[in-house]
Structure formats: structure tokens, C-alpha cells
Amino acid sequence: MFADCQEWRRTVEGVGIDELYRTLDPFDVSFSFCGGASSGYVFNNMHSTLNAKRSLSPGHYGFIRYVVNPPAVRLILYLQLTALSQTDKVSQPTHTYETTIPQVHSLRCIFHTERPIHQCANSRTHRHARAL
């Protein structure tokens, strides 16, 4: 499974995770999601979410994930954890998908309702994440 994960990272979307990461700026949601700030549906809704939950910040909780697909959450978190083991130079991985997913289930999730706050420019959240 670990080898499969590494192979996925080399080949994902036909270019690999490194190239994909260079292509899409995860902090520039106006570009990454919508191709322009003026049309940013996700951009607006993401920031209204964050504005509605001001107590939540990447600096406090590590990172905030905005997703809509629970199975994708588990997959992505698994990929993160395997990538984390790589960055920590763990040559012999101690976890597999089967052992990781139960840990993922222990992560807290907050369910909430969006509020339409149309204020998205100059996100403090993004600057905060950049500044950390």
C-alpha cells in the first residue's frame, strides 16, 4: 500500500503531485477553484464560512480543510499521513491504510451552515497561514 501511495504521488493527474502543486496555488483559491476572483463561488463561500467561524484559524488548529466528500476526506488524510511519514524520513512506514483510517476517524469534524457573507478579498486567514 505504501508503494502504491508513492506511485500515486508520482503519477497523479498525469503529472505527479509535485508538478500539480506547482501548478495550483492552494492558498490562491480564487485562481485554483474558479479561474478568477470575480467569479469565485467557492472563494466567496469559503470565506463566508471562515468569517462565520472566526475562532477557527489554521494557526490554532494546524490546518482547515474545506471538503464536501467524506470518502475523499479519508483518502486525502491517508495521503497526507503517508506523505508526513516521508517528510519525517521514516524509511520503514509504520502505518498502512488499514491502520491509518481508524486514526482518521478519530479526527473531529464540525458540521455547520454557511452564511452568505460576501467579503472575500485580502483574507486574513490566508495571510495568517502565509505568515506562520
Place this chain on the structure above:
Amino acid sequence: MPELYKHISPERFWQTLIVTAECGVREILPAASRAAGRPIDKGLCIVDLKGFR
């Protein structure tokens, strides 16, 4: 989701999910760890299910 997909293709949306997840381990968790002075290796998922079927 229908409104979302007026602005972005499902493929592009999936790519942004991948990249967003990757930035957690590449940038945010290390930065949060440095800021906190201790390892930060946990995440908080906010799952917005509005419109999800």
C-alpha cells in the same frame, strides 16, 4: 454542487482537493509546528454538506 460545477469542472475541483490536502503536510503543519514550538500533526476537518447528496 450544481452551482459549484458552473464555475469549475469536477476534474479541476478534484485537483484542488489534492493540492489543498498536500499543502497541509508541505506548508501548514510544519509552519504550525514552528509557531507552536511543538509538533502539530493533527487536522480539523470542516465538512460542509450543504447541497451534498
